[in-house]
Amino acid sequence: MNKLPPISNEDRPKGIQRIMSLPNKGLKALWDSIIIEEDQKHRLLSQAVLNFTMRGKVPRTVIPLHGVIMLTGLPGTGKTSLARGLAHRVAESFPKDKFRLLEVEPHSLASAAHGKTQRAVTDLFAQSIAEAAAIAPTIVLLDEVETLAADRAKLSLDANPIDVHRATDAVLVQLDQLAEEHPNLLFVATSNFPQAVDQAFLSRCDLILEVSLPNAEACERILKDCLTGLGEFYPAIGRLAQDRKFTQCASACVGLDGRAIRKMVANALASDQKTAMNPELVSMDALFTAAEMAKETRNAGDKQ
Ligand SMILES: Nc1ncnc2c1ncn2[C@@H]1O[C@H](COP(=O)(O)OP(=O)(O)O)[C@@H](O)[C@H]1O
Numbered sequence: 001m002n003k004l005p006p007i008s009n010e011d012r013p014k015g016i017q018r019i020m021s022l023p024n025k026g027l028k029a030l031w032d033s034i035i036i037e038e039d040q041k042h043r044l045l046s047q048a049v050l051n052f053t054m055r056g057k058v059p060r061t062v063i064p065l066h067g068v069i070m071l072t073g074l075p076g077t078g079k080t081s082l083a084r085g086l087a088h089r090v091a092e093s094f095p096k097d098k099f100r101l102l103e104v105e106p107h108s109l110a111s112a113a114h115g116k117t118q119r120a121v122t123d124l125f126a127q128s129i130a131e132a133a134a135i136a137p138t139i140v141l142l143d144e145v146e147t148l149a150a151d152r153a154k155l156s157l158d159a160n161p162i163d164v165h166r167a168t169d170a171v172l173v174q175l176d177q178l179a180e181e182h183p184n185l186l187f188v189a190t191s192n193f194p195q196a197v198d199q200a201f202l203s204r205c206d207l208i209l210e211v212s213l214p215n216a217e218a219c220e221r222i223l224k225d226c227l228t229g230l231g232e233f234y235p236a237i238g239r240l241a242q243d244r245k246f247t248q249c250a251s252a253c254v255g256l257d258g259r260a261i262r263k264m265v266a267n268a269l270a271s272d273q274k275t276a277m278n279p280e281l282v283s284m285d286a287l288f289t290a291a292e293m294a295k296e297t298r299n300a301g302d303k304q
């Protein structure tokens with residue numbers, strides 16, 4: 001049995017926000033809570049599983065996998081949750097191995113003192129991540145990767161561009177190196193702005209999956225999930241999922257992302273002080289109005 005030296009979260013290396021052993025029940029719940037087409041979840045999981053079954057066997061001259069999966073899409077569509085949940089699902093698929101999840105904090109690297117970003121990136125990848133991958137199968141979350149792998153072609157000459165340029169160079173060099181040496185490693189990156197991510201990074205991704213806004217059926221499921229979840233604490237709210245106006249209210253959510261749907265439910269509970277004091281007073285009409293308002297705010301934002 002492979003023994004893992006515990007990496008405590010207290011002495012975690014710079015640039016790593018969190019280290020978790022897998023599988024993890026909380027991450028399972030996260031994966032299950034994100035409602036997207038089953039097909040997309042299957043593709044994501046299969047690509048991640050293949051990473052660990054095949055890369056150790058087949059030379060990169062045959063299939064040049066880098067061990068990088070990228071999720072793109074608008075903010076609030078569930079990318080970060082899916083990426084973290086995916087780590088759990090992969091670990092669960094290999095019950096004999098002790099997988100770990102490392103969550104990188106790109107902003108802390110990018111904000112390193114002037115001229116030091118490149119060094120910080122190199123240390124993180126070549127030391128911390130390489131060491132972890134040498135010990136046990138490792139999944140690394142690169143959330144909001146545009147901060148780390150900014151598109152060099154679009155960088156203007158103000159705002160410390162040389163440093164950012166070098167940081168992107170360092171990420172690419174390190175990804176190539178790790179791909180050669182560590183088949184037991186998978187990066188899952190996310191970005192709200194894939195157009196701001198360097199082309200060379202995108203070309204290294206084994207799969208780029210766009211997570212879209214929920215369609216009508218998904219909106220219905222998300223709203224139902226939210227109301228029944230609240231129903232555990234406030235039974236009257238749970239019953240709204242059976243209301244005859246429920247489907248109509250769910251249709252009013254089309255155009256919102258999953259996060260916005262759940263937040264608009266909270267807004268409805270806060271539509272007046274009485275309801276805020278006793279959330280079970282919330283009505284279907286209040287939900288409907290909150291959904292319409294959330295969409296108006298979004299549309300106004302889009303026009304700016
Ligand atoms: N498709 C979805 N189905 C259900 N809930 C969702 C969905 N998308 C987002 N959410 C909700 O929004 C929260 C935030 O999502 P997150 O993963 O941070 O999105 P992103 O990283 O794309 O901005 C999730 O924890 C979840 O509650």
Ligand SMILES: [Mg+2]
Pocket residue numbers: 079080081143190
């Ligand atoms: Mg996110």
